[in-house]
Amino acid sequence: MHESSQSNRPGNRLAAETSPYLLQHAANPVDWYPWGEAALERARRENKPILLSIGYSACHWCHVMAHESFEDPATAAVMNELFVNIKVDREERPDLDRIYQIAQQMLTQRGGGWPLTMFLSPKDQRPFFGGTYFPKESRHGLPAFTDLLRRVAAFYHERGEDIAQQSQALQQAFEQLNSPPASDDTPLTLAPARAAREQLAAAFDAEFGGFGGAPKFPHPANIEFLLRQWRATAGAEEPDLHSLYMATLTLKRMADGGIYDQLGGGFARYSVDQYWMIPHFEKMLYDNGQLLRSYANAALATGESLFSRIAGETADWLIRDMQAAEGGYWSALDADSEGHEGKFYVWQPEEVSRLLTDDDYAVFSRRFGLDRSPNFENEAWHLHVFRDEEDIAGELHLEPAELEERLARARRVLLEQRNRRVWPGRDDKVLTSWNGLAISGLAVAARALRRSDLADAACRAVDFLRQQCWRDGRLLAAYKDGRARFPAYLDDYAFLLDGLLELLQTRWRSADLQFAIGLAEALLAHFEDRQSGGFYFTADDHEQLMHRPRSFSDEAVPAGNGIAAQALTRLGLLLGETRYLDAAAKTLRAAWPALQHYPHAHCALLVALEEHLEPPEIVIVRGDANETAEWRDELAKVYAPRRLVFAIPADATDLPAAISDKKPLQETAAYVCRGMTCSEPVRSLSSLVALTRS
Numbered sequence: 001m002h003e004s005s006q007s008n009r010p011g012n013r014l015a016a017e018t019s020p021y022l023l024q025h026a027a028n029p030v031d032w033y034p035w036g037e038a039a040l041e042r043a044r045r046e047n048k049p050i051l052l053s054i055g056y057s058a059c060h061w062c063h064v065m066a067h068e069s070f071e072d073p074a075t076a077a078v079m080n081e082l083f084v085n086i087k088v089d090r091e092e093r094p095d096l097d098r099i100y101q102i103a104q105q106m107l108t109q110r111g112g113g114w115p116l117t118m119f120l121s122p123k124d125q126r127p128f129f130g131g132t133y134f135p136k137e138s139r140h141g142l143p144a145f146t147d148l149l150r151r152v153a154a155f156y157h158e159r160g161e162d163i164a165q166q167s168q169a170l171q172q173a174f175e176q177l178n179s180p181p182a183s184d185d186t187p188l189t190l191a192p193a194r195a196a197r198e199q200l201a202a203a204f205d206a207e208f209g210g211f212g213g214a215p216k217f218p219h220p221a222n223i224e225f226l227l228r229q230w231r232a233t234a235g236a237e238e239p240d241l242h243s244l245y246m247a248t249l250t251l252k253r254m255a256d257g258g259i260y261d262q263l264g265g266g267f268a269r270y271s272v273d274q275y276w277m278i279p280h281f282e283k284m285l286y287d288n289g290q291l292l293r294s295y296a297n298a299a300l301a302t303g304e305s306l307f308s309r310i311a312g313e314t315a316d317w318l319i320r321d322m323q324a325a326e327g328g329y330w331s332a333l334d335a336d337s338e339g340h341e342g343k344f345y346v347w348q349p350e351e352v353s354r355l356l357t358d359d360d361y362a363v364f365s366r367r368f369g370l371d372r373s374p375n376f377e378n379e380a381w382h383l384h385v386f387r388d389e390e391d392i393a394g395e396l397h398l399e400p401a402e403l404e405e406r407l408a409r410a411r412r413v414l415l416e417q418r419n420r421r422v423w424p425g426r427d428d429k430v431l432t433s434w435n436g437l438a439i440s441g442l443a444v445a446a447r448a449l450r451r452s453d454l455a456d457a458a459c460r461a462v463d464f465l466r467q468q469c470w471r472d473g474r475l476l477a478a479y480k481d482g483r484a485r486f487p488a489y490l491d492d493y494a495f496l497l498d499g500l501l502e503l504l505q506t507r508w509r510s511a512d513l514q515f516a517i518g519l520a521e522a523l524l525a526h527f528e529d530r531q532s533g534g535f536y537f538t539a540d541d542h543e544q545l546m547h548r549p550r551s552f553s554d555e556a557v558p559a560g561n562g563i564a565a566q567a568l569t570r571l572g573l574l575l576g577e578t579r580y581l582d583a584a585a586k587t588l589r590a591a592w593p594a595l596q597h598y599p600h601a602h603c604a605l606l607v608a609l610e611e612h613l614e615p616p617e618i619v620i621v622r623g624d625a626n627e628t629a630e631w632r633d634e635l636a637k638v639y640a641p642r643r644l645v646f647a648i649p650a651d652a653t654d655l656p657a658a659i660s661d662k663k664p665l666q667e668t669a670a671y672v673c674r675g676m677t678c679s680e681p682v683r684s685l686s687s688l689v690a691l692t693r694s
Contacts, residue, residue, distance in 0.1 A: 013038075018480040019089040020427045021057040025066065029076035032087045035096060043084040043122035049156040050120040051083040051149075052127075054097050056090050057427040058269075058282035058332040060341055061133045062115045068136040069145050075136065078146045082153040084122070090114065091331060091431060092478050092486055095538050099547050104130040106173055119152050126167040126546050128156065174547045181532050182592035190613060193606045196599035197229055197243060203600075208275050209250035215280070216271040218254060220290035221554045221562075223247045225603040227294075227301055228610070228641045244301070251298050254291075255310045256385035258375075261345070262368065263383065263415040264321070265313030267291050269335075277375060277384045281335040281342045281424075285322060286557050288314055289329075289437030296441070296448035300639035311445050318438060319457050326468070327460035328430035328479060329438045337424040344424050346380040347414075355417055356410050363403055364410040366392045429480040432469050432488055435461050436495030437557065443502035447636040455507045462503060465496065466515055473518055474526075474539075490527055490537045490560035493519050497567040505632070505645055510654040517656075520571055523564060524583055533586030534561050552591040553601045561587055562604025569611050570644060573618055576658040576676065588612055615675045616642040619692060620659065623668030625649040631670060631685050635692060643692065 013033050014026040025032055033039035035052075043050050053070075055062035069075045079085050090097035101112040107130055118130040129152050131142075138144040143151075156163065182188070200222055203211040210216045230244035254260055257276025259268050266288050268279030295311035298304070322330050337344040349370040353361045365371045369386040376382045393403045439458045446454035468484050469476040475488035475496070500516040503509075526539040529550060537549040537560065552561050565584040572580030588595075591605050599606065619635065621628045628647035635645050648655070650664035662671040662678070669681035670688045682688045 014087060018478075018483055018485065019057075019092050019429060020425070020480075021055060021062075021089040021091075022087055024057065025070060025087050028066070028070045029073045029080075030070050030085050030087075031076075031080045032085050035086050035088050035093060039084055039086050040122070040125065043120075046084070046122075048082070048084050048122060049128075049153060050122055050125065051079060051085045052088065052096075052100065052116075052118040052120055053086070054088045054090050054093075054100065054116040054118070055114045056332070057425065058284065058334045059114045060280065060282070060335050061113075063336060065115050065133050069134075072136065075146055078149050082149055083119075090116075091427075091429070094489060094491070095542070095545065095549070098537060098549050098551070099545060100127060100130070102174070102177075102547075102549075103127045103170060104132075106170060119156070121156070121163060121167060124167065124546065126170060128163045128166055171546070178532070178550055178590075179593040181534075181586075181590040184589075186589070186592065188588055188592065188609065188613065190610065192595040192599035192602075193225075193229070193610060196225070196603065196606055197240075199600035200226065200246065201242065204246050205274065206249075209246075209253035210274075210276070211250075214272060214274045216259075216274060216276060217556070218250075218259070218267065218270070218287060218291060219554075220287075220294045221558045221603040222600070223250060223294045224297065225606060227297055227639070228607060231301065231639060231641055232610075247294075248298060248302060248304070248307075251295060251307060251310075255295075255306055258382045258384040260310070261317070262385070263411050263418060265310075265315075265317035266321070267314070275384075278382055279342075281345060283333040284556075285318075285329050285331050285431070285434040286437050288318060288322075289434065289439075289441040290557070292318070292438075292441030293444045296445040297639060297641070300448045300637075308449060312449055312451070315442060315445050315449075315451070315454050315457075318442070319453075322426075323457065323461075324428070324430065324464075327464035328468070329435050329461060331427040331429050331431055331434060333426055334424035337422050342376065342380075342382065344418070344421055346376050346382045349381065352414065355413055360406045360410045360413075362396060363392060363398070363406045366395070367407060429478050430464070430469075431492075432465055432475055432477050432479075433491040433495045433557070435465060436492070436497075436499040439496070439499030440502045443499065443506040446506045447633075450633070455503070458499070458503050459507065459509070462500065462512060462515070466511075470515070470518075473522060475519070475522070487539060487542055490523075490535050490564065491557065493523050493527070494535075494560045494564040494567060495557075497523070497571070498563050501567055501570055501644070508646060508648050508652060510652055513656070514654060516571060517575075520568060520580055523568070524579065528583055528586075529590065533583075533588075533590030535564050535587065550590075552594045552605055553598070554604050558604035559602065561591060562602065562606075562608055565605060565608035566611060569608060570616065570618075573615055573673070573675070574644070574646070574658065575656050584608060585612060611642070614642070616644055617692065618673040619643065619645045619670055619688070620662045620673070621645065621647045621668065621670045621688075622662055622664035623650055625651075627668040631668060631688060634685060634689065640692075 012031055014022045017034055088096050100118045104112050113132045115133055118127045120127050134145045134148055135142055136145055226243040226247040230240050233240040254276050259271045259276045259279040266283050269282050269284055270280050272278050292311055292314045295307045299307035299311055335341045366387050368383040370381055374381050389403055393400055439461050442454045442458035468479050475492050476484040477486040477488040477492050497516055497519040500512050504512055527535040534550055552559050565587040568580040568584040588609055595602050621631045632645050632647035669683050672679040672691055
């Protein structure tokens with residue numbers, strides 16, 4: 001992480017915060033406040049506009065603006081004189097980030113991003129001007145930051161009536177964001193799913209995978225949706241092989257690319273080019289939790305060893321480099337080290353050749369392009385697969401096994417050497433929502449890869465969150481240095497609920513089911529829009545802000561409403577709880593206008609729509625713990641996204657009636673449920689496999 005050159009200054013009001021991002025600014029000469037009543041009250045009392053700066057610890061341009069402006073005493077003096085300055089970590093306060101990103105786009109008619117720089121009225125915290133990065137000196141058509149500050153402050157004090165009118169118009173625009181839900185007599189159909197598939201096909205890069213051009217993002221929700229589209233047609237006369245191709249080519253190209261850490265595992269945030277070659281180097285927990293799940297599912301769907309390897313290495317990276325001793329997962333690794341983006345990851349051929357034997361270097365250099373021109377700034381090489389293993393083996397007259405052994409040995413040597421470098425900063429706060437994504441990914445990978453250690457790692461994270469972030473039936477969103485803070489958001493509840501349902505299929509623990517029920521009850525009690533359907537991003541007793549968001553589209557993470565609808569449908573079917581099923585259905589009706597207009601931007605909700613219209617099959621296996629696990633593992637050999645399998649030992653306690661009614665018999669038996677109808681006990685594994693073959 002960026003080290004402030006002002007570290008010898010006395011701390012400002014951020015010094016008592018836990019966020020690594022805020023602590024990076026604790027020694028700035030800027031009189032920063034965290035968001036809270038102290039800052040808001042001062043702004044009202046002094047009639048000073050608020051300068052709101054939102055960023056996150058792994059954000060490269062946030063570091064640039066901090067170094068140029070926030071560490072500069074002259075710039076800080078202007079900020080302190082004219083504004084009340086508030087610094088926010090978007091990962092701790094996604095509610096504020098969501099609101100002010102939308103406002104910035106409304107005000108400027110431009111895309112948002114970070115750092116987000118907004119100027120707010122002290123009266124109601126509504127913004128009247130904003131942007132993202134502003135340079136210290138005028139360049140690229142952007143004004144110098146201090147000139148901008150003076151003009152904005154003057155505008156606030158001289159144009160109060162104009163600001164009031166704009167504020168009213170902005171509030172009206174926010175109120176019009178949500179369309180009315182579909183009426184009760186409007187039939188929900190799979191038409192949006194079919195349209196989304198066609199839109200993704202139109203945007204698909206048939207040579208390099210992915211969707212659209214540079215910069216290229218992984219979009220795991222798209223990949224999961226396409227895998228499911230293929231699987232749903234696998235038994236048809238004309239299976240949708242192109243959906244499978246779009247998903248697997250994207251996964252293969254990313255696995256071969258520089259967006260994937262070819263030595264240590266795990267994925268960077270995005271690629272700056274269309275080839276997946278050069279990434280923006282920060283590594284985020286939320287990307288890797290989702291991609292772990294995608295690669296594990298693709299390994300099941302195709303049997304390709306590449307996908308199994310990438311899933312395994314990504315899981316290893318999560319546990320090795322991102323899991324805290326207490327069990328939770330940290331948030332991010334920075335893009336920068338020693339003041340330069342990517343320095344930790346790039347190489348010089350001379351250094352690599354010194355570290356490897358001649359035989360190993362001959363293979364490694366051909367595989368990863370060290371025998372070509374540099375592909376990164378400052379005449380450096382970033383590892384990216386340039387040649388197939390078969391091609392190299394043919395040239396060097398090697399058996400495939402020998403070539404793979406040399407590559408594996410070279411990677412081990414280089415990773416050990418790289419670990420001696422100055423590491424990028426780690427954002428070591430634990431976020432409940434992102435941990436939910438990691439738990440889900442680990443649980444799916446544990447089943448697909450037959451690795452119990454991944455289930456162990458997921459269980460440790462669940463136990464940590466239950467102990468530290470679950471208080472009196474409510475979640476807290478963030479944990480660091482022994483402090484759990486901030487009332488949790490929709491994503492925290494939805495992602496953790498989904499993770500628990502995946503983990504229960506991997507390893508049954510009745511306490512996890514009770515935890516899941518508690519999360520579902522809190523969702524319905526505190527987040528549901530009872531009038532229009534769907535879920536607000538913040539709870540009903542959350543701090544009152546200028547807007548209470550309720551959004552349906554996927555972003556870097558899947559839509560909280562989409563995952564909530566999926567998880568409530570599945571939990572409702574498992575427990576026979578119609579309240580959960582009704583809430584999921586109302587969510588789909590609330591989202592129906594958005595699904596019709598922009599279906600491909602709502603893949604998480606499209607999965608929920610599919611499972612609402614065609615409920616997933618639920619298999620409950622009861623009996624001896626070892627035998628139930630054997631039956632579960634046999635079914636888990638097949639990619640069946642519309643099937644949930646729960647292996648529940650005969651001696652399991654604290655079971656709800658809908659599960660305890662599926663009583664264990666003298667021998668192991670399974671109950672196969674479709675919708676609200678369950679089969680008679682199935683008493684042999686072969687009969688169960690035959691019954692569920694679809």
